[in-house]
Amino acid sequence: MSMLARLVPMPLHSFMLLIVWLMINASLSVGHILLGTLLGIIIPLLCAPLKVPQPSIKKPLKVVSYVLLVIKDIIVANIEVAKLVLGPMNKINPGFIAVPLDLKDNFPITVLASTVTMTPGTVSAEVTKDKAWLYVHVLNMPLDEQELVDVIKQRYESRIKEIFAC
Amino acid sequence: MSFTVELIISVLLVIGSVFVLIGSIGLLRLQDLYVRLHAPTKATTVGLGSILVASMIYMTFVQGFFSINELLITLFLVITAPVTAHILAKAAMHNKVKALERTKNMDLMRTAREQLPPEKNQDVK
Amino acid sequence: MLDIAIIFVAISLCIALVLNLWRLLVGPHIVDRILALDTMYINSIALILLHGMYNRTSLYFEAALLIAMLGFVSSVAFAKYLLRGDIIE
Numbered sequence: 001m002s003m004l005a006r007l008v009p010m011p012l013h014s015f016m017l018l019i020v021w022l023m024i025n026a027s028l029s030v031g032h033i034l035l036g037t038l039l040g041i042i043i044p045l046l047c048a049p050l051k052v053p054q055p056s057i058k059k060p061l062k063v064v065s066y067v068l069l070v071i072k073d074i075i076v077a078n079i080e081v082a083k084l085v086l087g088p089m090n091k092i093n094p095g096f097i098a099v100p101l102d103l104k105d106n107f108p109i110t111v112l113a114s115t116v117t118m119t120p121g122t123v124s125a126e127v128t129k130d131k132a133w134l135y136v137h138v139l140n141m142p143l144d145e146q147e148l149v150d151v152i153k154q155r156y157e158s159r160i161k162e163i164f165a166c
Numbered sequence: 167m168s169f170t171v172e173l174i175i176s177v178l179l180v181i182g183s184v185f186v187l188i189g190s191i192g193l194l195r196l197q198d199l200y201v202r203l204h205a206p207t208k209a210t211t212v213g214l215g216s217i218l219v220a221s222m223i224y225m226t227f228v229q230g231f232f233s234i235n236e237l238l239i240t241l242f243l244v245i246t247a248p249v250t251a252h253i254l255a256k257a258a259m260h261n262k263v264k265a266l267e268r269t270k271n272m273d274l275m276r277t278a279r280e281q282l283p284p285e286k287n288q289d290v291k
Numbered sequence: 292m293l294d295i296a297i298i299f300v301a302i303s304l305c306i307a308l309v310l311n312l313w314r315l316l317v318g319p320h321i322v323d324r325i326l327a328l329d330t331m332y333i334n335s336i337a338l339i340l341l342h343g344m345y346n347r348t349s350l351y352f353e354a355a356l357l358i359a360m361l362g363f364v365s366s367v368a369f370a371k372y373l374l375r376g377d378i379i380e
Binding site: 020023024026074075077078081082085086089092093094095096097098113114115117118121123124125126127128129130132133135137139141145 | 185188191192195196197198200201203204205207208209211212233234235237238244245247248249251252255256259265266268269270271272274275278279281282283284
Protein backbone atom coordinates (compact mmCIF):
# COMPACT_ATOMS: atom_id res chain seq x y z
CA MET A 1 0.00 0.00 0.00
CA SER A 2 2.77 2.41 0.91
CA MET A 3 4.53 1.41 -2.31
CA LEU A 4 1.41 2.41 -4.27
CA ALA A 5 1.14 5.65 -2.32
CA ARG A 6 4.76 6.47 -3.14
CA LEU A 7 4.27 5.66 -6.82
CA VAL A 8 1.08 7.73 -7.15
CA PRO A 9 1.40 10.62 -4.69
CA MET A 10 -1.57 12.56 -6.12
CA PRO A 11 -4.20 10.13 -7.42
CA LEU A 12 -6.73 12.84 -8.31
CA HIS A 13 -4.17 14.79 -10.32
CA SER A 14 -3.04 11.64 -12.13
CA PHE A 15 -6.63 10.87 -13.09
CA MET A 16 -7.20 14.43 -14.30
CA LEU A 17 -4.03 14.32 -16.42
CA LEU A 18 -5.26 11.10 -18.05
CA ILE A 19 -8.68 12.65 -18.78
CA VAL A 20 -7.16 15.84 -20.22
CA TRP A 21 -4.75 13.80 -22.38
CA LEU A 22 -7.65 11.80 -23.78
CA MET A 23 -9.64 15.00 -24.37
CA ILE A 24 -6.77 16.70 -26.23
CA ASN A 25 -6.36 13.72 -28.52
CA ALA A 26 -10.13 13.07 -28.73
CA SER A 27 -9.68 9.31 -28.75
CA LEU A 28 -10.16 6.29 -26.50
CA SER A 29 -7.66 3.92 -28.14
CA VAL A 30 -5.47 1.64 -26.02
CA GLY A 31 -2.28 3.43 -27.02
CA HIS A 32 -3.52 6.81 -25.85
CA ILE A 33 -4.86 5.35 -22.59
CA LEU A 34 -1.44 3.74 -21.92
CA LEU A 35 0.46 6.93 -22.78
CA GLY A 36 -1.93 9.02 -20.67
CA THR A 37 -1.50 6.67 -17.70
CA LEU A 38 2.28 6.89 -18.08
CA LEU A 39 2.15 10.70 -18.15
CA GLY A 40 -0.26 10.68 -15.22
CA ILE A 41 2.28 8.70 -13.18
CA ILE A 42 5.47 10.50 -14.23
CA ILE A 43 4.34 14.14 -14.06
CA PRO A 44 3.01 13.99 -10.44
CA LEU A 45 6.23 12.21 -9.40
CA LEU A 46 8.26 15.09 -10.84
CA CYS A 47 5.95 17.71 -9.33
CA ALA A 48 5.49 16.11 -5.88
CA PRO A 49 8.28 18.15 -4.20
CA LEU A 50 6.57 21.38 -5.33
CA LYS A 51 3.31 20.52 -3.64
CA VAL A 52 1.95 22.89 -0.99
CA PRO A 53 -0.40 21.15 1.44
CA GLN A 54 -4.01 22.19 0.75
CA PRO A 55 -7.27 21.18 2.39
CA SER A 56 -8.89 18.40 0.37
CA ILE A 57 -12.48 18.29 -0.85
CA LYS A 58 -14.48 16.46 1.76
CA LYS A 59 -17.91 16.37 0.10
CA PRO A 60 -17.65 15.84 -3.69
CA LEU A 61 -21.43 15.81 -4.16
CA LYS A 62 -21.73 19.37 -2.89
CA VAL A 63 -19.25 20.45 -5.61
CA VAL A 64 -21.76 19.53 -8.33
CA SER A 65 -24.57 21.59 -6.83
CA TYR A 66 -22.15 24.48 -6.20
CA VAL A 67 -20.96 24.44 -9.84
CA LEU A 68 -24.57 24.41 -11.09
CA LEU A 69 -25.42 27.36 -8.82
CA VAL A 70 -22.39 29.32 -10.06
CA ILE A 71 -23.22 28.61 -13.73
CA LYS A 72 -26.77 29.90 -13.15
CA ASP A 73 -25.37 33.01 -11.47
CA ILE A 74 -22.89 33.61 -14.28
CA ILE A 75 -25.71 33.69 -16.84
CA VAL A 76 -27.77 36.06 -14.67
CA ALA A 77 -24.64 38.20 -14.13
CA ASN A 78 -24.12 38.55 -17.85
CA ILE A 79 -27.63 39.73 -18.57
CA GLU A 80 -27.33 42.31 -15.79
CA VAL A 81 -23.93 43.52 -16.97
CA ALA A 82 -25.21 43.71 -20.56
CA LYS A 83 -28.14 45.90 -19.44
CA LEU A 84 -25.81 48.22 -17.51
CA VAL A 85 -23.31 48.46 -20.36
CA LEU A 86 -25.95 49.35 -22.96
CA GLY A 87 -27.82 51.71 -20.64
CA PRO A 88 -26.88 55.28 -19.64
CA MET A 89 -23.47 55.59 -18.00
CA ASN A 90 -24.62 58.02 -15.29
CA LYS A 91 -26.74 55.34 -13.65
CA ILE A 92 -23.75 53.22 -12.67
CA ASN A 93 -22.65 53.78 -9.09
CA PRO A 94 -19.46 51.80 -8.45
CA GLY A 95 -17.96 51.22 -5.03
CA PHE A 96 -15.61 49.15 -2.89
CA ILE A 97 -16.55 46.85 -0.03
CA ALA A 98 -14.49 44.74 2.35
CA VAL A 99 -15.76 41.24 3.08
CA PRO A 100 -14.56 39.51 6.26
CA LEU A 101 -13.39 35.96 5.52
CA ASP A 102 -14.02 32.88 7.64
CA LEU A 103 -11.89 30.65 5.39
CA LYS A 104 -8.30 30.21 6.42
CA ASP A 105 -6.44 28.38 3.64
CA ASN A 106 -5.25 29.55 0.25
CA PHE A 107 -7.18 27.19 -1.99
CA PRO A 108 -10.69 27.87 -0.58
CA ILE A 109 -10.01 31.63 -0.65
CA THR A 110 -8.95 31.33 -4.30
CA VAL A 111 -12.16 29.49 -5.13
CA LEU A 112 -14.22 32.15 -3.35
CA ALA A 113 -12.39 35.03 -5.06
CA SER A 114 -12.84 33.44 -8.51
CA THR A 115 -16.53 32.85 -7.83
CA VAL A 116 -17.00 36.44 -6.69
CA THR A 117 -15.35 37.66 -9.88
CA MET A 118 -17.55 35.56 -12.17
CA THR A 119 -20.87 36.41 -10.46
CA PRO A 120 -23.15 39.47 -10.62
CA GLY A 121 -21.44 42.84 -10.66
CA THR A 122 -18.47 42.11 -8.41
CA VAL A 123 -14.73 41.74 -9.01
CA SER A 124 -12.40 40.64 -6.23
CA ALA A 125 -9.51 43.08 -6.04
CA GLU A 126 -7.26 42.22 -3.13
CA VAL A 127 -6.76 39.89 -0.17
CA THR A 128 -5.14 41.25 2.98
CA LYS A 129 -1.88 39.79 4.24
CA ASP A 130 -3.49 38.06 7.21
CA LYS A 131 -6.13 36.48 4.89
CA ALA A 132 -8.96 37.93 6.96
CA TRP A 133 -10.50 40.40 4.47
CA LEU A 134 -11.37 40.31 0.78
CA TYR A 135 -11.65 43.66 -0.99
CA VAL A 136 -14.34 43.63 -3.68
CA HIS A 137 -15.14 46.18 -6.36
CA VAL A 138 -18.89 46.46 -7.02
CA LEU A 139 -20.22 47.59 -10.40
CA ASN A 140 -23.56 48.91 -9.18
CA MET A 141 -23.71 49.55 -5.47
CA PRO A 142 -27.04 48.86 -3.72
CA LEU A 143 -28.11 51.30 -1.02
CA ASP A 144 -27.43 48.79 1.73
CA GLU A 145 -23.83 47.59 1.57
CA GLN A 146 -24.23 45.10 4.40
CA GLU A 147 -26.81 43.21 2.32
CA LEU A 148 -24.24 42.53 -0.42
CA VAL A 149 -21.67 41.32 2.11
CA ASP A 150 -24.30 38.96 3.54
CA VAL A 151 -25.13 37.60 0.08
CA ILE A 152 -21.46 36.80 -0.61
CA LYS A 153 -21.03 35.20 2.80
CA GLN A 154 -24.19 33.12 2.83
CA ARG A 155 -24.55 32.20 -0.82
CA TYR A 156 -20.94 31.29 -1.60
CA GLU A 157 -18.69 31.24 1.44
CA SER A 158 -20.87 28.96 3.58
CA ARG A 159 -21.12 26.46 0.71
CA ILE A 160 -17.35 26.47 0.15
CA LYS A 161 -16.93 25.92 3.88
CA GLU A 162 -19.19 22.89 3.67
CA ILE A 163 -17.28 21.48 0.69
CA PHE A 164 -13.89 21.74 2.40
CA ALA A 165 -15.34 21.04 5.84
CA CYS A 166 -13.16 23.64 7.52
CA MET B 167 -27.44 18.00 -40.98
CA SER B 168 -31.06 18.60 -40.09
CA PHE B 169 -32.69 22.01 -39.93
CA THR B 170 -33.16 21.87 -36.14
CA VAL B 171 -29.48 21.30 -35.47
CA GLU B 172 -28.53 24.13 -37.79
CA LEU B 173 -31.01 26.40 -36.00
CA ILE B 174 -29.59 25.51 -32.56
CA ILE B 175 -26.00 26.11 -33.73
CA SER B 176 -26.91 29.43 -35.38
CA VAL B 177 -28.76 30.68 -32.30
CA LEU B 178 -25.84 29.75 -30.02
CA LEU B 179 -23.38 31.45 -32.37
CA VAL B 180 -25.42 34.65 -32.55
CA ILE B 181 -25.90 34.78 -28.75
CA GLY B 182 -22.18 34.28 -28.27
CA SER B 183 -21.22 36.99 -30.73
CA VAL B 184 -23.69 39.44 -29.16
CA PHE B 185 -22.12 38.87 -25.73
CA VAL B 186 -18.58 39.25 -27.10
CA LEU B 187 -19.65 42.48 -28.79
CA ILE B 188 -21.23 43.74 -25.54
CA GLY B 189 -17.98 43.00 -23.72
CA SER B 190 -16.03 45.10 -26.21
CA ILE B 191 -18.59 47.92 -26.20
CA GLY B 192 -18.36 47.94 -22.41
CA LEU B 193 -14.58 48.06 -22.62
CA LEU B 194 -14.87 51.16 -24.77
CA ARG B 195 -17.84 52.89 -23.14
CA LEU B 196 -17.43 52.48 -19.38
CA GLN B 197 -15.81 55.34 -17.57
CA ASP B 198 -13.02 54.18 -15.31
CA LEU B 199 -10.66 51.22 -15.14
CA TYR B 200 -12.25 49.39 -12.23
CA VAL B 201 -15.68 49.54 -13.86
CA ARG B 202 -14.17 48.57 -17.19
CA LEU B 203 -12.82 45.33 -15.71
CA HIS B 204 -16.36 44.00 -15.32
CA ALA B 205 -17.40 43.92 -18.97
CA PRO B 206 -14.64 41.85 -20.65
CA THR B 207 -14.22 39.32 -17.86
CA LYS B 208 -17.88 38.37 -17.68
CA ALA B 209 -19.46 39.03 -21.05
CA THR B 210 -16.55 37.92 -23.22
CA THR B 211 -16.02 34.67 -21.31
CA VAL B 212 -19.65 33.63 -21.59
CA GLY B 213 -19.82 34.75 -25.22
CA LEU B 214 -16.82 32.61 -26.08
CA GLY B 215 -18.30 29.72 -24.07
CA SER B 216 -21.46 29.88 -26.16
CA ILE B 217 -19.46 29.93 -29.42
CA LEU B 218 -17.44 26.94 -28.18
CA VAL B 219 -20.59 24.94 -27.42
CA ALA B 220 -21.85 25.72 -30.93
CA SER B 221 -18.53 24.56 -32.38
CA MET B 222 -18.74 21.38 -30.30
CA ILE B 223 -22.19 20.49 -31.63
CA TYR B 224 -21.16 21.35 -35.19
CA MET B 225 -17.99 19.23 -35.08
CA THR B 226 -19.93 16.33 -33.56
CA PHE B 227 -22.23 16.32 -36.58
CA VAL B 228 -19.50 16.90 -39.15
CA GLN B 229 -17.10 14.24 -37.86
CA GLY B 230 -19.73 11.74 -36.81
CA PHE B 231 -18.34 11.18 -33.31
CA PHE B 232 -18.65 13.20 -30.12
CA SER B 233 -16.21 16.10 -30.19
CA ILE B 234 -15.25 17.02 -26.66
CA ASN B 235 -11.97 18.86 -26.96
CA GLU B 236 -13.54 22.33 -27.27
CA LEU B 237 -14.68 21.80 -23.70
CA LEU B 238 -11.03 22.08 -22.64
CA ILE B 239 -10.79 25.69 -23.86
CA THR B 240 -14.03 26.58 -22.06
CA LEU B 241 -12.77 25.07 -18.81
CA PHE B 242 -9.40 26.75 -19.16
CA LEU B 243 -11.00 30.15 -19.76
CA VAL B 244 -13.46 29.82 -16.89
CA ILE B 245 -10.54 29.05 -14.57
CA THR B 246 -8.19 31.74 -15.87
CA ALA B 247 -10.48 34.73 -16.57
CA PRO B 248 -11.08 35.54 -12.85
CA VAL B 249 -7.35 35.26 -12.15
CA THR B 250 -6.55 37.80 -14.87
CA ALA B 251 -9.25 40.17 -13.61
CA HIS B 252 -8.03 39.87 -10.02
CA ILE B 253 -4.39 40.50 -10.84
CA LEU B 254 -5.25 43.43 -13.11
CA ALA B 255 -7.37 45.04 -10.37
CA LYS B 256 -4.46 44.49 -7.99
CA ALA B 257 -1.97 46.06 -10.43
CA ALA B 258 -4.30 49.02 -10.99
CA MET B 259 -4.64 49.63 -7.26
CA HIS B 260 -0.93 49.45 -6.60
CA ASN B 261 -0.28 51.83 -9.49
CA LYS B 262 -2.76 54.28 -7.93
CA VAL B 263 -5.11 54.43 -10.91
CA LYS B 264 -7.82 56.96 -10.11
CA ALA B 265 -11.38 55.73 -9.65
CA LEU B 266 -14.50 57.66 -10.62
CA GLU B 267 -15.46 60.58 -8.39
CA ARG B 268 -18.73 58.98 -7.31
CA THR B 269 -17.14 55.66 -6.28
CA LYS B 270 -18.29 54.76 -2.78
CA ASN B 271 -15.83 53.89 0.00
CA MET B 272 -12.90 55.15 -2.01
CA ASP B 273 -10.69 55.25 1.09
CA LEU B 274 -10.77 51.43 1.17
CA MET B 275 -8.34 51.61 -1.77
CA ARG B 276 -5.72 53.12 0.51
CA THR B 277 -5.66 50.17 2.93
CA ALA B 278 -6.09 47.65 0.13
CA ARG B 279 -2.94 48.96 -1.51
CA GLU B 280 -0.97 48.08 1.62
CA GLN B 281 -2.81 44.74 1.99
CA LEU B 282 -3.95 45.83 5.44
CA PRO B 283 -7.37 45.20 6.99
CA PRO B 284 -9.81 48.15 6.79
CA GLU B 285 -9.66 50.60 9.66
CA LYS B 286 -12.56 50.75 12.09
CA ASN B 287 -14.03 54.07 11.04
CA GLN B 288 -13.75 53.11 7.38
CA ASP B 289 -15.95 50.10 7.78
CA VAL B 290 -18.77 52.04 9.40
CA LYS B 291 -18.78 54.34 6.29
CA MET C 292 -28.61 29.42 -42.86
CA LEU C 293 -25.49 28.36 -40.99
CA ASP C 294 -23.27 30.10 -43.53
CA ILE C 295 -25.15 33.37 -43.05
CA ALA C 296 -24.91 33.00 -39.27
CA ILE C 297 -21.16 32.33 -39.45
CA ILE C 298 -20.59 35.40 -41.62
CA PHE C 299 -22.71 37.56 -39.31
CA VAL C 300 -20.78 36.32 -36.28
CA ALA C 301 -17.44 36.89 -38.02
CA ILE C 302 -18.44 40.49 -38.82
CA SER C 303 -19.48 41.22 -35.24
CA LEU C 304 -16.29 39.64 -33.88
CA CYS C 305 -14.25 41.86 -36.19
CA ILE C 306 -16.16 44.93 -34.95
CA ALA C 307 -15.41 43.82 -31.38
CA LEU C 308 -11.72 43.46 -32.25
CA VAL C 309 -11.66 46.98 -33.71
CA LEU C 310 -13.29 48.37 -30.54
CA ASN C 311 -10.65 46.60 -28.44
CA LEU C 312 -7.93 48.01 -30.67
CA TRP C 313 -9.38 51.48 -30.11
CA ARG C 314 -9.12 50.98 -26.34
CA LEU C 315 -5.61 49.59 -26.78
CA LEU C 316 -4.56 52.75 -28.62
CA VAL C 317 -6.25 55.40 -26.45
CA GLY C 318 -6.16 53.62 -23.06
CA PRO C 319 -5.28 56.29 -20.49
CA HIS C 320 -3.36 53.91 -18.27
CA ILE C 321 -1.12 50.94 -19.08
CA VAL C 322 -3.49 48.58 -17.22
CA ASP C 323 -6.24 49.58 -19.68
CA ARG C 324 -4.00 48.48 -22.51
CA ILE C 325 -3.26 45.11 -20.89
CA LEU C 326 -6.98 44.55 -20.38
CA ALA C 327 -7.69 45.41 -24.02
CA LEU C 328 -4.94 43.05 -25.19
CA ASP C 329 -6.33 40.23 -23.04
CA THR C 330 -9.80 40.75 -24.52
CA MET C 331 -8.29 40.72 -28.01
CA TYR C 332 -6.72 37.32 -27.29
CA ILE C 333 -10.11 35.90 -26.31
CA ASN C 334 -11.82 37.40 -29.37
CA SER C 335 -9.18 35.99 -31.70
CA ILE C 336 -9.76 32.50 -30.22
CA ALA C 337 -13.42 32.86 -31.20
CA LEU C 338 -12.44 34.01 -34.69
CA ILE C 339 -10.09 31.05 -35.19
CA LEU C 340 -12.75 28.56 -34.07
CA LEU C 341 -15.20 30.21 -36.45
CA HIS C 342 -12.71 29.81 -39.29
CA GLY C 343 -12.46 26.12 -38.40
CA MET C 344 -16.25 25.79 -38.53
CA TYR C 345 -16.38 27.59 -41.87
CA ASN C 346 -13.87 25.16 -43.38
CA ARG C 347 -15.47 22.14 -41.64
CA THR C 348 -12.22 21.06 -39.95
CA SER C 349 -11.12 20.73 -36.33
CA LEU C 350 -7.51 21.39 -37.31
CA TYR C 351 -7.47 24.84 -35.71
CA PHE C 352 -8.40 23.60 -32.25
CA GLU C 353 -4.78 23.26 -31.10
CA ALA C 354 -3.99 26.79 -32.27
CA ALA C 355 -6.92 28.13 -30.25
CA LEU C 356 -5.79 26.22 -27.15
CA LEU C 357 -2.26 27.59 -27.52
CA ILE C 358 -3.52 31.16 -27.88
CA ALA C 359 -5.67 30.73 -24.76
CA MET C 360 -2.68 29.53 -22.73
CA LEU C 361 -0.17 32.09 -24.05
CA GLY C 362 -2.69 34.91 -23.65
CA PHE C 363 -3.30 34.09 -20.02
CA VAL C 364 0.39 33.72 -19.22
CA SER C 365 1.39 36.93 -20.96
CA SER C 366 -1.38 38.99 -19.31
CA VAL C 367 -0.36 37.71 -15.89
CA ALA C 368 3.31 38.41 -16.67
CA PHE C 369 2.53 42.01 -17.70
CA ALA C 370 0.48 42.60 -14.55
CA LYS C 371 3.17 41.01 -12.41
CA TYR C 372 5.77 43.30 -13.96
CA LEU C 373 3.62 46.31 -13.07
CA LEU C 374 3.29 45.04 -9.51
CA ARG C 375 7.05 44.52 -9.15
CA GLY C 376 7.76 48.01 -10.46
CA ASP C 377 5.96 49.55 -7.52
CA ILE C 378 6.36 49.41 -3.76
CA ILE C 379 4.71 46.07 -3.03
CA GLU C 380 6.58 42.72 -3.11
